[in-house]
Amino acid sequence: MSANKVKQELGQAANKEKAVILTRFFKTGPGQYGAGDKFLGVTVPVQRAVVKKFVNLPLPEIEKLLVSPYHEHRLTAVLILVEQYAKAGDKERAAIVKFYLAHAKSVNNWDLVDLSAPKIVGEWLVERPDEKLLARLVAAENLWERRIAVLATFAFIKRGKFTPTLSLAKKLLADQHDLMHKAVGWMLREVGKRDVKVLRDFLDHYAKRMPRTMLRYAIEKFGPEERAKYLKAA
Secondary structure (H helix, E strand, O other): HHHHHHHHHHHHOOOHHHHHHHHHHHHOOOOOOOOOOOOOOHHHHHHHHHHHHHOOOOHHHHHHHHHHOOOHHHHHHHHHHHHHHHOOHHHHHHHEEEEHHHHHHHHOHHHHHHHHHHHHHHHHHOOOHHHHHHHHHHHHOOOOHHHHHHHHHHHHHHOOOOOOHHHHHOOOOHHHOHHHHHHHHHHHHHHHHHHHHHHEEEEEEEHOOOOHHHHHHHOOOOHHHHHHHHHHHO
């Protein structure tokens, strides 16, 4: 198994028309969050099929995919890591988490983060809570490391544990990036799906300080009157 063989498989499924669409969708223009990202035009289902064939790809070969300028190479790499983590023992999981975090700057678009952070970093932290790791990630200058921190808390939310999400949300109220506003608002909404009182308590304290996008995402499942109440108060 090799990174080159993965690239060959993905290359065979490349579609120029889809690549153009994806280039626009993922904001790859100068100054945008995905600036410089390149696309082959391969769909996620096709990538998942490739992942199944190369699920045992060694970490040094996965690294070759992560440093690729092509989005699909990097996404396939993190999806392989997700599959490996799910099947690994404790020692192997530790190595995967260390590897993932060492290459966090290559997990550099929202879909790469969202499809991997909860299932790697999040699951690891559920088993071995580490507030210092989350604090380091959420304070990072790099946008994607901050998003990894927030999405990692999804693993806690699914288990009815909301403190990590609420703690990071407070720290990110002043974050300037729209993708962070969306990520935090999304995770708060997920908290609300499981315990709406916890979400309402948070909003009652912090809605006035929340960026508009973050607030809108958080209250998306509320009824019209309650949404209007929070938006008016903000």
